[in-house]
Amino acid sequence: xxxxxxxxxxxxxxxxxxxxxxxxxxxxxxxxxxxxxxxxxxxxxxxxxxxxxxxxxxxxxxxxxxxxxxxxxxxxxxxxxxxxxxxxxxxxxxxxxxxxxxxxxxxxxxxxxxxxxxxxxxxxxxxxxxxxxxxxxxxxxxxxxxxxxxxxxxxxxxxxxxxxxxxxxxxxxxxxxxxxxxxxxxxxxxxxxxxxxxxxxxxxxxxxxxxxxxxxxxxxxxxxxxxxxxxxxxxxxxxxxxxxxxxxxxxxxxxxxxxxxxxxxxxxxxxxxxxxxxxxxxxxxxxxxxxxxxxxxxxxxxxxxxxxxxxxxxxxxxxxxxxxxxxxxxxxxxxxxxxxxxxxxxxxxxxxxxxxxxxxxxxxxxxxxxxxxxxxxxxxxxxxxxxxxxxxxxxxxxxxxxxxxxxxxxxxxxxx
Numbered sequence: 001x002x003x004x005x006x007x008x009x010x011x012x013x014x015x016x017x018x019x020x021x022x023x024x025x026x027x028x029x030x031x032x033x034x035x036x037x038x039x040x041x042x043x044x045x046x047x048x049x050x051x052x053x054x055x056x057x058x059x060x061x062x063x064x065x066x067x068x069x070x071x072x073x074x075x076x077x078x079x080x081x082x083x084x085x086x087x088x089x090x091x092x093x094x095x096x097x098x099x100x101x102x103x104x105x106x107x108x109x110x111x112x113x114x115x116x117x118x119x120x121x122x123x124x125x126x127x128x129x130x131x132x133x134x135x136x137x138x139x140x141x142x143x144x145x146x147x148x149x150x151x152x153x154x155x156x157x158x159x160x161x162x163x164x165x166x167x168x169x170x171x172x173x174x175x176x177x178x179x180x181x182x183x184x185x186x187x188x189x190x191x192x193x194x195x196x197x198x199x200x201x202x203x204x205x206x207x208x209x210x211x212x213x214x215x216x217x218x219x220x221x222x223x224x225x226x227x228x229x230x231x232x233x234x235x236x237x238x239x240x241x242x243x244x245x246x247x248x249x250x251x252x253x254x255x256x257x258x259x260x261x262x263x264x265x266x267x268x269x270x271x272x273x274x275x276x277x278x279x280x281x282x283x284x285x286x287x288x289x290x291x292x293x294x295x296x297x298x299x300x301x302x303x304x305x306x307x308x309x310x311x312x313x314x315x316x317x318x319x320x321x322x323x324x325x326x327x328x329x330x331x332x333x334x335x336x337x338x339x340x341x342x343x344x345x346x347x348x349x350x351x352x353x354x355x356x357x358x359x360x361x362x363x364x365x366x367x368x369x370x371x372x373x374x375x376x377x378x379x380x381x382x383x384x385x386x387x388x389x390x391x392x393x394x395x396x397x398x399x400x401x402x403x404x405x406x407x408x409x410x411x412x413x414x415x416x
Contacts, residue, residue: 035066044078044377061085065102072097079104080388082242083133087151089193092143099140106132108208110388118175120167120212127165127178127212131157132284134210143201148209152183152192163214166196170207178212243276243283246330255315262313269314274299275307282317287327349374350382354405357392361404368403 038047040059049055054068057077061084065077069092076099083104092098108116111134120127137146148166152158167176181196194211201207247270269275277297281288294304308328311317318331352372357363365383369376383403386392393404 043081043381044076046074046076049073049075064088066090067092070094074099076101078102080106080110080384082106085155085157086133087156088135089147089149091147091149093145093147094143096141098143100143101136101138103136105134105136105388108134109390110134110384111136111208112387112394117169117173120165120176120178122178126215127167127176128215129210130213130285131164131211133157134208137201137207137209138205139201139203141203145197145199146201147195147197149184149193149195150211152194158194158211159213160192164194164211165214166194166209167212168198168207168209170205176210176212243280246279246283250316257314260313262310264310264314266314269310269316272307274303275311278304278307278311279316282328283330286329289327293328349378350385353379353382354386354391357386357403358405362397362402364400364402 034054036053036055038045038055038057040057042060045057045059047055047057049067049069049072051069051071054066056064056066058064059079061079061081063079063084064087065079066089067073067075068089071092071094073092074097083106090102092100103111105111107129119129150156150158152160152164154160158164165181166179168179169176179196179198181194184193184195185191186193198207198209250270251266270279274297278293281293281296285292290304290308293308294301297304299307308317308319312319315331318329319326320329349372353368356368356371365376365379368383369379372379383392387394390409391406393406394401395404396402
């Protein structure tokens with residue numbers, strides 16, 4: 001059996017053939033096959049897809065995931081609740097039936113990785129992760145060919161002005177591996193697709209895929225990125241929250257504000273369109289620096305400085321100097337972990353499960369499900385949320401996955 005890397009290498013040697021295959025698979029087949037549409041009310045589903053069938057799953061948060069297959073397929077799909085506005089297509093070619101588990105997370109920490117894999121790089125080209133959606137794929141038998149295609153557009157997490165490449169990570173490596181990625185046009189729908197292909201995925205192996213943004217970078221910029229990344233890993237917020245939740249937090253907190261020359265009310269500060277745009281970017285990318293804000297808001301430099309000053313004065317955002325750059329973060333009165341308090345306060349069940357685990361370390365999902373008399377999928381959702389907040393650890397004991405409180409987290413340290 002060829003290794004994945006060797007297969008990918010030989011794959012590069014036949015780019016033209018691959019490109020023709022991809023175009024055929026991503027444009028011709030979906031048009032021929034009748035599409036079965038499944039509207040999913042939440043973020044996960046299980047389904048059986050017949051050979052020759054094309055199924056489009058429309059999830060909450062404007063997520064569309066489509067599968068076309070030439071074999072019988074049992075599939076389980078799960079999206080993290082904070083992922084939104086994504087359109088992805090999987091095309092599966094195999095000789096034997098398969099079971100496939102596809103799970104998505106906002107970042108690798110969501111899968112339990114404390115140290116993220118090294119990012120891909122080619123020469124003076126740096127690739128940055130900004131897609132905010134990583135797929136983990138596990139199959140129960142060898143998968144001969146998987147083609148992945150995503151709609152490229154600002155509404156689906158891509159900047160039309162930048163180039164992107166799909167990257168693959170498996171647990172035998174320490175870094176992401178770039179895959180040949182092509183842009184294909186669908187003139188009938190006026191859409192552009194980013195398309196790539198993987199061959200010979202092995203059974204019961206975890207594969208991770210996501211898109212990286214291409215950036216031409218100088219040596220100085222490499223050091224700047226290292227500095228910012230290192231600082232963010234220490235001081236950045238543990239979990240991103242929605243603007244609605246953040247505004248609710250700002251309106252209900254008690255913190256002294258010296259307005260200085262400003263005479264605006266908090267509502268007037270928050271209702272301004274330009275300041276809303278800035279807040280959106282900082283909530284989505286904690287640690288974003290001034291130049292990136294300038295590019296993405298398309299404001300004049302003086303205008304951006306004025307709005308940032310108002311947001312800092314009213315303690316809506318905070319900033320920190322990192323090397324020669326200023327990085328901006330949401331403002332929290334105590335420390336970044338207070339965002340965990342905010343998340344827990346929104347769900348009594350999440351907090352109840354955490355308290356149960358703290359009192360009885362070593363519980364497992366089925367035991368919690370039985371005691372609380374709640375569906376196991378609901379319990380699993382809240383456990384995943386606690387993992388994302390870094391409040392619990394999972395340890396395998398035989399076939400059981402026992403759950404323990406992460407007493408090293410700031411949440412437990414601060415509660416002592």
